[in-house]
Amino acid sequence: MRTIISVTAVLLVAIVAGCEDSSRNSYLEEELDALRLEKTQLTGQVDQAKAESEQLKEQVNTLTGLKDRPKAQDLYQLKQVKIGKYTNLYDKDKDGTREKLIVYLQPTDLDGDIIKTAGEVDIELWDLSKDSDQAKLSQWHVGADDLKNEWFASIMTINYRLIFDVGNIVKQYDRPLTVKVRFTDYLSGKVFEEQTTIKP
Secondary structure (H helix, E strand, O other), X not given: OHHHHHHHHHHHHHHHHHHHHHHHHHHHHHHHHHHHHHHHHHHHHHHHHHHHHHHHHHHHHHHHHOOOOOOXXXXXXXXXXXXXXXXXXXXXXXXXXXXXXXXXXXXXXXXXXXXXXXXXXXXXXXXXXXXXXXXXXEEEEEOHHHHHHHXXXXXXXXXXXXXXXXXXXXXXXXXXXXXXXXXXXXXXOOEEEEEEEEOO
């Protein structure tokens, strides 16, 4: 009887040890698969970095080989930033309240062509009929990252289209308001200021 119990105990120990080995092997296989995947991803990143490096070298060689090096002012010159004629307050949800201010901006070069240029914009909305300490109704800043996403083309024109919520600012749109724009051009560092009057 003792011999049977001893043999049974030995078999149980062997089975448990086998299960532990199987579990350990499964874990090691998962770790190995994860390392292989990471290696593949890293190899892809290295290959991509090499390709980008080669492309940059070609660009440097091309620019170095140019007889006349282009200067920033040769690429384009921003002459003016116009406020589009459709700049106004709009009732976007058709509830009878003009809750959105839409400002259209057109950066133009020396030839009068509208160009998309990197920069940042400060917008101010004024009611000049009020006392000086209450005349500025609101102001907004649009950074370069946000501005580049606001380039808008229609059948009639192309421009930046900036939309601001003024539902809590303009309660009654019954007198002219003034929109002031300050555009900072990132390439030249120049600042362009413009303003327009919008009427009910």
